[in-house]
Amino acid sequence: MNKLYPSPKGDIVSYASAKEYEKNIPVMVESVNSIMTNLNSIENLIGGNPLSVMHENHIHHAKFMTNIFKLNDYELLRNTLKWVLSSYRSRGFKSKYFHKEIETWIKVINENLDSNTSSEIIKIYEWLKSTLDHVEEEISDKTNEIEYPFDSDWEKNKNKFFNLLINGNSSEALSFSKSIVHDKESLEDFYTKIITYSMYEVGLLWEKGLISVAQEHLATSIVMRIMSFLYMNFILVENIKGKAIVTASSNEYHEVGARIISDILELDGWNVIYLGANVPNEELIKIIHEEKPDFISISVAMAFNMSGVKDLISQIRSDSNLDNMKILLGGYAFTFGREAQNKIEADKIALSSCETVETARLWWDDKNEVKF
Ligand code: B12
Structure with missing residues (x-):
């Protein structure tokens, strides 16, 4: 209650x-x-x-x-x-x-x-x-636990990976990732069912003061190194769709989520320009003008960055050279409640990688629909 x-x-x-x-x-x-x-x-x-x-x-x-x-x-x-x-x-x-x-x-x-x-x-x-x-x-x-929404086999794998991260065991974490990821599908599962929830657990321990900032940094850097390895081995696929810019918002230092979305879109055939963390609004607008992407995708983890994103979207909407620019938002900040969706004029706020891919495909099909 x-x-x-x-x-x-x-x-x-x-x-x-x-x-x-x-x-x-x-x-x-x-x-x-x-x-x-x-x-x-x-x-x-x-x-x-x-x-x-x-x-x-x-x-x-x-x-x-x-x-x-x-x-x-x-x-x-x-x-x-x-x-x-x-x-x-x-x-x-x-x-x-x-x-x-x-x-x-x-x-x-x-x-x-x-x-x-x-x-x-x-x-x-x-x-x-x-x-x-x-x-x-x-x-x-409340028990203060993170609900795990996938089956128990995945949960066991997540727990194993999480323990390797917490113990700073970089080489075993990499070997474990290699044993799980064999193709596009298992890579997506590894990102969304193992990395994402292991990092949420890391955050919970940090929130409770049970691990140090250094342990959290080490866990993040192991994840980033593994993602670079997986990228080199699985993600360099042919671009058959349009161009997307993927970035974390201005003042947003959390970059793993944006990077996952970037890799997943690339796997789906998009030509992705991945900008990483903390991109100032004016710089983002500049590169949108230069690259003319089919859509932009912005990750927000901290709620205090939302109004900056709202300002950015207003600037894009009032720029006549960026007419009809599609904007996709997502990230941890939106898991705190859906009310923000009505306040920020994005074309779509997505909560999962599936929703992201589906939305991007829909926009691509709409754009390329043969009109009679
Ligand atoms: C690592 C980490 C950091 C690192 C980030 C390093 C890096 N290079 O990324 C550092 C140390 C910089 C950091 C800083 C801070 N952090 Co921090 N951090 C984390 C931690 C532990 C993991 C983040 C992560 O990698 N998650 C895994 C990714 C994959 O999950 P995700 O971002 O949600 O992404 C998924 C989806 O949301 C979605 N998605 C993500 N982006 C997008 C975009 C689109 C378009 C779409 C469609 C979908 C989508 O897809 C992803 C895949 O499943 C989280 C814990 C957590 N719950 O996330 C805390 C956490 C987010 N941090 C927190 C806090 C408080 C902070 C600080 C304020 C701490 C401080 N006192 O300075 C600062 C803020 C800095 C800033 N201005 O951004 C809190 C936020 C609490 C809250 N209520 O908002 C958390 C939740 C920790 C906690 N449990 O208390 N942090």
């Missing part, structure tokens, strides 16, 4: 207020940092972590809230709140810290933003304050 208060509905925060909040982030973060740092109980509230961890949280908070306000997506806020509480609590932050933090944000917003803006924004902060305890209850009820 969902014990949270219903999340706010409708366009509560205007775009102008969201921009005003964003403009004031540096000064507001500084005030929040200063008030929180000077609390007598601060060491206890943040569980003995260095103050820099708290300061970083305040910056992430403000950037994330800007996105929420620009999109008015309160389902995303509610789902992310659970993650914030669970991951910071597992690092030692106390429940009282979050109450204090929200109260401080309300005070600082009142002091720094004009009354119209603050009255819109504080409605959302008041909701956050009233729902904190309910979220806490909800996360202590």
Whole structure:
């Protein structure tokens, strides 16, 4: 049962207020940092972590809230709140810290933003304050496991690969991959059923503070090296379809998902220009003009990058030289709720590699349909 208060509905925060909040982030973060740092109980509230961890949280908070306000997506806020509480609590932050933090944000917003803006924004902060305890209850009820949606043989393989990643066993992980991947189909399975879910498990351990950042980096680099090997051996196929640009969004450092989508499209015969992580909007627009792809595909893992993607799409839609440019979005950020789909004007938001390939094929067929 969902014990949270219903999340706010409708366009509560205007775009102008969201921009005003964003403009004031540096000064507001500084005030929040200063008030929180000077609390007598601060060491206890943040569980003995260095103050820099708290300061970083305040910056992430403000950037994330800007996105929420620009999109008015309160389902995303509610789902992310659970993650914030669970991951910071597992690092030692106390429940009282979050109450204090929200109260401080309300005070600082009142002091720094004009009354119209603050009255819109504080409605959302008041909701956050009233729902904190309910979220806490909800996360202590849940087992905090990742549901595995494929059969138990694949799950065993995933568990084996995950253990090799966690133990940093690069050569065995490569041998294991070679024993599983024989052709196009098994490669796709390996990507979506083994790599993807092993990395989600790595993320969960990191979130609970059970592995170090170095262990997570090592797991990612083993995956990337294996993907390069598999690419050289299986993916160089003939291009029989059109051109696609695949990239992670601006400020998006998670690149494995985009790379998987790139390889899978290439396997399906697309000529893929794969740009990797963190491509600034203006650079992406430039290369779209130069390469004139049939579609572009953008990966977003962090919810705080969504409004940047929304801005990018608005720029593309208003550019007369990019008329009818097809835009496909996907990535971990969209698994937090489908509401974002109505707020971002993509042609399609896909959640799986199958959906990606099907969508791309459909666009290709539409474009090449013989018209009588
Ligand atoms: C490795 C990792 C990192 C690495 C990434 C390195 C790299 N070169 O890629 C680094 C260290 C940089 C990193 C940084 C951060 N990370 Co990180 N990271 C991860 C981790 C463990 C794995 C990511 C991954 O490779 N997943 C596997 C891929 C294959 O899955 P995927 O991206 O979902 O892709 C699949 C689908 O979504 C889909 N798809 C993906 N893209 C697209 C695109 C299209 C068009 C389509 C159709 C489909 C599609 O297809 C893929 C195949 O199945 C995740 C855990 C997780 N749950 O993903 C955390 C995770 C995403 N990170 C997290 C966080 C918090 C951060 C940081 C904020 C940490 C910090 N304090 O700095 C920063 C943010 C940096 C930034 N601005 O982007 C959180 C996010 C929580 C949340 N609620 O949003 C997670 C979930 C960890 C956790 N459980 O808490 N991270």
